[in-house]
Amino acid sequence: MDLLVQGIVTGVLIGGLYALMSLGISLSWGALKIINLAHFSFILLSAYLVYQLTVTFEVDPLLMTLVVVPAFFVVGVLTQMFFHWAKVDEFKSLIITFGIFIILQSLTQTIWSADFRRISSDLNVYGSGSIIIGGIALPTPVLLAFIVALAIAVVMSFVLGRTYFGKAVRAVAQDPEMARAYGVDTRRVAVILSGLSGAFSAMAGVFIAIGQAIFPGLAVSWFGVVFSVVILGGLGNTVGALTAGVIVGVAAGAAAVTWGPLAAPLVTFVILIAALLFRPEGLLTSRSVA
Amino acid sequence: MNKIKRWRYLAIVSVLALLVAACGGDGEGSDTTEAAPDTTEAPPDTDTTEGSTETTGATGEPEGEPIVIGGTLALTGFLAPTAAIHQAVGEVFVERINEQGGLLGRPVEWQLLDDESVPDQSAALYERLITEDEVDLVIGPYGTGNITAGMAVAERYGYVFPHHTASLTYAYNYACHFSSWSTGLHPNITNPNLVYDAIESSGNTPETIGFVINEFPGTMFIAYGEPGTDEGGAVTEAENRGYEVVLDLTFPTAITDWAPIAAQVADADPDFLYIGGLGVNASSLITAMNAIDYSPRGMFTQWPAPGPLLETEGADGIMSVTIFEEHPPFTDDPEAVEVAALINEALAEAGIPYTKVETQAAASWTAWEYLQQAAEGAGSLDQQAMCDYLLENGAQTLFHGDIEFFPDEQNYYVDLSKVKQIQDDDWFVVYPEEFAAPDRSVTYPLN
Numbered sequence: 001m002d003l004l005v006q007g008i009v010t011g012v013l014i015g016g017l018y019a020l021m022s023l024g025i026s027l028s029w030g031a032l033k034i035i036n037l038a039h040f041s042f043i044l045l046s047a048y049l050v051y052q053l054t055v056t057f058e059v060d061p062l063l064m065t066l067v068v069v070p071a072f073f074v075v076g077v078l079t080q081m082f083f084h085w086a087k088v089d090e091f092k093s094l095i096i097t098f099g100i101f102i103i104l105q106s107l108t109q110t111i112w113s114a115d116f117r118r119i120s121s122d123l124n125v126y127g128s129g130s131i132i133i134g135g136i137a138l139p140t141p142v143l144l145a146f147i148v149a150l151a152i153a154v155v156m157s158f159v160l161g162r163t164y165f166g167k168a169v170r171a172v173a174q175d176p177e178m179a180r181a182y183g184v185d186t187r188r189v190a191v192i193l194s195g196l197s198g199a200f201s202a203m204a205g206v207f208i209a210i211g212q213a214i215f216p217g218l219a220v221s222w223f224g225v226v227f228s229v230v231i232l233g234g235l236g237n238t239v240g241a242l243t244a245g246v247i248v249g250v251a252a253g254a255a256a257v258t259w260g261p262l263a264a265p266l267v268t269f270v271i272l273i274a275a276l277l278f279r280p281e282g283l284l285t286s287r288s289v290a
Numbered sequence: 291m292n293k294i295k296r297w298r299y300l301a302i303v304s305v306l307a308l309l310v311a312a313c314g315g316d317g318e319g320s321d322t323t324e325a326a327p328d329t330t331e332a333p334p335d336t337d338t339t340e341g342s343t344e345t346t347g348a349t350g351e352p353e354g355e356p357i358v359i360g361g362t363l364a365l366t367g368f369l370a371p372t373a374a375i376h377q378a379v380g381e382v383f384v385e386r387i388n389e390q391g392g393l394l395g396r397p398v399e400w401q402l403l404d405d406e407s408v409p410d411q412s413a414a415l416y417e418r419l420i421t422e423d424e425v426d427l428v429i430g431p432y433g434t435g436n437i438t439a440g441m442a443v444a445e446r447y448g449y450v451f452p453h454h455t456a457s458l459t460y461a462y463n464y465a466c467h468f469s470s471w472s473t474g475l476h477p478n479i480t481n482p483n484l485v486y487d488a489i490e491s492s493g494n495t496p497e498t499i500g501f502v503i504n505e506f507p508g509t510m511f512i513a514y515g516e517p518g519t520d521e522g523g524a525v526t527e528a529e530n531r532g533y534e535v536v537l538d539l540t541f542p543t544a545i546t547d548w549a550p551i552a553a554q555v556a557d558a559d560p561d562f563l564y565i566g567g568l569g570v571n572a573s574s575l576i577t578a579m580n581a582i583d584y585s586p587r588g589m590f591t592q593w594p595a596p597g598p599l600l601e602t603e604g605a606d607g608i609m610s611v612t613i614f615e616e617h618p619p620f621t622d623d624p625e626a627v628e629v630a631a632l633i634n635e636a637l638a639e640a641g642i643p644y645t646k647v648e649t650q651a652a653a654s655w656t657a658w659e660y661l662q663q664a665a666e667g668a669g670s671l672d673q674q675a676m677c678d679y680l681l682e683n684g685a686q687t688l689f690h691g692d693i694e695f696f697p698d699e700q701n702y703y704v705d706l707s708k709v710k711q712i713q714d715d716d717w718f719v720v721y722p723e724e725f726a727a728p729d730r731s732v733t734y735p736l737n
Contacts, residue, residue, distance in 0.1 A: 003557045006582065010549035106366070113641035114370030116570050116595045121603030128580030128603045139549065139581030212577070213570040213598045217368040217407075221544045249547070256550030261541035262505065264550070 002135060003257055009136050011253025012246050016146025017211075019245030020204040021222060022229040023152060023238060024076075024197030030236020031173040032190050033090040034083055037097040039201050040219040040226070041104035042072055046205025047214045048112055054119050054209070061124055061210050062144075068202040076198020080191045101219070109216040118213040126210045141211035148203060149242055156196075156238040169193055173236060224265065225252075228272040234282020243283060247271070352392025356399040357671065359384075359661065360425030362415045362440065363432050367407025371569065371595065372650055373432040376454060377402065378636040379654040380429070386632070387658075393665055405431055409439035416443035426671050429661055430467075434458055434508050441467050450676045452660040454653040457508025457593075459702045460516050466677035467701060470656035471613070471649070472690060474705035478515045481611060481707055482524035482564075485590050486531055488609065488709040488721035489562060492734040496588065499528050500537030500560030502551055502567070502575065509566035509592050510540070524564055536560050543568075548578035556584035561735070565591040573602045580604045587735040596717055597644025606715070607736040611707040614652035614689045615719050617727045626688050629655065648717070652689040659687050 021043055028036045046068045054061040082088075088096055121127055129140035160166035168189045171179035176186050208214065225248060233244030248271055255263040275282075361380075364373035384400045392398055401423060405412035412431050419425045420443065428444055430437050430453025437456040444451035445464040455471045456462065462469075474480050489496060501524065503513040515523035525535060537558035541551060552575060555563060563586040565572045572591035579585065580603060589608040591599075599605045614620050621627050630647045633655070637645040647655075663685050664676035684694040695701045709721040711732060718727040 003553050006553040007550045010547070010553070014547050014549065109366065109370065111641075113643075114365075114374040115642045115644070116371050116598045117643060118570075118573065118598040118601045120601040128577045130581040130583060132583055137582035139578070141581075142549075213573055213595075215371050215570075217366075217370060220368070221546055225546060252547060253550050256547070257553060260539055261545060261551055264547065265542055265544065 004254065006136055007253040007257035008250050010139060010142065011250035013138060013142040013146045013249070014253070015246035015249030016149035016242065017142050017204065017207055017245070018225055018229050018249055019149040019153065019233075019242040020145055020200060020207065022226045022233065022241045022245060023149070023156070023200040024204075025226060026230045026233060026238070026241045027156075027193055027200075027236055028197045029230065030234070031169050031193055032080070032083075033173075034080075034088065034093040034194075035090060035097065036079070036093065036197070038079065038100035038104065039097075039197065040222055041101045041108070042075060042198055042201035043205045043208060043222070044108060044214070044216070044219040045104060046072055046202040047209040048108055048117070048205075050206050050209035051117050051119055051214060052112075054123055058123060061119055062126070062206065064209075065203065065206050068205060069199045072198040072202035072205075073195040074198070076195040076201075077191050079198065080194030083194075084187060084190065105216050105219065112216070114216055116213045116215045119209060124210050141207055145204075145207040145211075148207075149245070152200060152203070153238040153242040160236075160238070165189070165192070224272070225268055228268050228275070232271060232275040232279070232283055237282055240282050247283075350391055350395075352388055352395060352397040354396045356397040357393050357427065357665075358399045358401050358423070358425045359427045359429055360401045360403075360416070360419030360423060361429040361431060362403045362405035362412050362419075362436065364407040364436060365402075365404035369407040369433040369436070373407075374640060374642055375637065375650045376432045376654045378640045378642065379633055379651050380658060382629075382632050382636045383655060383658040386629075387662060393662060394669070394671070400429075401425055405436050405440075407433065407436070409433075409435040412436035413439035413443050416440045420444075420447045420449060427661055427665065429657060430454060430456075438462075448673050450661070450664055450673050450680070452657040452664075454657050455650065458511055459700055460511075462700050465681070465697045465701075466673070468657075468660045468680055468685075468695060469700075469702050470660060470687075470690075471653045472693060472703040472706040475699040475702050476522060477702075477705055477707070478512050478524070479522035479527060480705035481512055482522075482527040484611070484705070484707055484721070485524075485564075485609065485709060486528065486533075488732050489588065489734050491721055491723075492732045494734055496533055496561035498536045498558075498560045499533040499562045499564060500555055500558050501525055501528075501535065501539065501564045502537070502555065503540045503565075504543060504567050504571055505540045506543050506568055509568060512592060513564075513566040524566070528564075533562075545571075545574075548574045549581070551575060552578035552582055552584065555579060555586070556582055559584075560586070562586070562588040562590070565589065567591045568593050569595045570598050572608060573598045573605065576602050576604045576608070585737055587737055589736075593649070595644070596646070596648055599712065600644070600715060600717070606712050607733055609709055609711045609720075609732075610717075612649050612710045612717070612719065613706050613708065615648055615708075615710060615717060615727070616646050617718065619725060620689070620719075623688070629688055646717075647689070656685075656687045656690055656693075660685050 025039045028034045049068050050061050050064040053064050126140045130137040168184045171184050172186050172189050180186050228248050229244045233240035251267045252264040255267040363377050364370050384398050387398050403415045405415055428449050430451055431440050434456045437453045441451050451467040459475050503509055513524045515521050572594050591610050594610050616630055633647050633651050634645045664680045667679035668675035681695050686692050693703050708719045708725045710717045711720045718730045719725050720730050720732045
């Protein structure tokens with residue numbers, strides 16, 4: 001029983017990390033109609049920057065959040081400006097951002113080599129730390145990721161639902177032409193939203209860097225789980241992304257404990273297929289901007 | 291956007307996600323187990339000795355047309371972290387051989403192509419290297435699947451095929467393939483027993499053991515024996531010794547969440563944990579076990595990335611297998627020290643964080659030595675003559691000593707593996723005793 005509880009608890013927490021990795025893609029796809037596969041490279045690049053800055057300056061890796069989050073906000077802004085300039089639509093975005101993904105992956109390999117990198121435990125106190133409650137361990141990296149994902153989901157849900165900017169985002173998502181006719185600066189809205197997506201990817205990169213070894217090919221392994229979360233959560237739905245992340249994390253974790261680790265990816269893809277068949281609009285459609 | 295259009299994009303992205311996820315890995319390998327076919331065609335132009343000298347061991351400036359050695363490596367993709375080591379070592383070898391007078395008096399060029407970690411791509415590129423580029427010699431790629439695929443092409447054209455670290459020893463019956471990773475034909479028996487002997491050399495024998503095995507074919511072979519047979523395997527060999535198997539898990543190569551496995555290890559609480567892992571598997575599992583406040587009493591991992599393990603909290607005391615480490619008695623030969631220093635430098639220049647020579651770099655260097663000695667021993671680039679030379683004379687290698695080749699043992703010689711252990715934040719060979727670093731022996735249990 002403890003084993004299953006532990007599996008579920010860590011599944012909930014890792015769901016936060018999945019959500020953090022998915023938020024940017026979900027917002028970008030839902031509101032801007034951009035399927036930004038380069039987002040995976042942003043996460044990886046952020047992780048590498050956190051690694052490099054931490055080992056170079058021998059500082060707390062979490063402090064690097066102050067560097068990478070603003071930096072990737074700017075990257076997100078520039079990316080959207082490029083998409084705007086190139087008049088990229090939803091389908092083209094899939095192809096173009098896949099190209100950017102490959103280019104950035106190669107760039108990562110050129111700079112840091114193909115070998116594994118890991119922040120040493122001397123510099124990374126979070127890597128293998130945990131909080132024990134009632135015999136159940138809450139691993140620090142995913143616990144922190146969950147807290148941050150929860151905060152972002154709640155704040156973004158409020159922003160998108162209750163503020164002028166949120167209304168503008170929803171207007172842009174539903175009908176950009178009409179939004180423009182009503183005085184919404186659609187370009188500005190898109191640029192800010194893309195910047196936020198970049199910032200969220202950087203945040204995910206921080207927790208990847210403190211939680212595991214990184215290498216250029218790592219990003220490929222995230223595709224399945226992230227798209228499961230994005231589709232299950234509903235496009236542009238931040239609370240949905242967190243909910244879906246938790247569902248995927250718990251289902252995969254419980255399956256791994258009950259039927260063995262080989263069952264975890266099976267469950268993830270069953271969820272993806274089931275979501276496409278029965279809830280292609282996502283679990284929490286009323287909160288979606290799309 | 292209308293619903294049909296949205297559905298179309300959802301479907302496209304989902305297919306893409308499935309495809310990429312299916313192709314992807316976690317840097318720790320994925321493989322095919324197809325054995326090389328038996329058919330052998332005549333090579334298009336295998337005897338390219340024109341312009342070469344018949345002398346061996348030339349020491350002057352190499353002259354004449356360069357000898358082109360073709361090969362692929364996983365310069366990109368999930369095998370790239372380890373293939374980068376083979377690239378650096380190959381470059382050092384080629385530079386050194388040219389400085390020492392070349393091969394058969396001629397300069398050597400390495401035509402290296404990127405197989406992208408994909409076996410099919412490896413096969414296609416070896417086909418191109420042999421039939422279109424008409425390279426003089428070939429050297430194997432990295433990764434069991436890629437080696438298997440490349441070997442089939444080399445066999446078809448009768449090319450001598452030295453390779454580094456293919457793990458499915460039973461699958462290769464091509465007489466002219468030469469593995470530089472001497473594990474014997476039955477590492478599924480010899481390797482686990484070496485590890486168990488090492489543990490017991492501490493004076494303590496585990497009563498219970500747990501297995502966590504990557505479903506990569508090579509690690510499955512070592513853990514469970516050859517598919518379709520009930521011979522050997524770490525699990526069976528443990529049971530034969532009377533260890534009680536309290537955990538036996540396999541996990542996918544592309545794993546993202548280690549917490550459930552860590553929880554199951556903690557729940558089983560074995561006296562010894564055997565991780566049939568690759569790359570950073572062990573590092574990730576130890577981190578996940580630390581996170582739930584669990585430390586095994588003893589650990590072994592099959593083929594790890596050595597650098598990240600040294601950086602991992604809680605990895606002290608973990609064991610693994612190796613064929614060379616940079617300490618006595620392996621470094622008693624000054625030339626080994628000199629070459630190791632060159633490789634260290636090349637690895638550092640390539641940006642690879644862990645620069646010491648161990649299994650991968652040593653096996654890579656040895657494969658190049660096979661090729662050099664085959665050509666020099668045959669006195670030509672005739673593939674069959676080179677193959678015959680190696681089969682009859684074996685090879686004298688810098689990092690492994692004298693190697694013999696027995697075709698009925700699939701040219702894997704005997705198992706030269708040693709057991710190493712992380713002690714005081716570094717790797718040391720601890721077993722067998724005659725290969726142990728000075729004043730080092732197996733530490734078990736750890737807590």
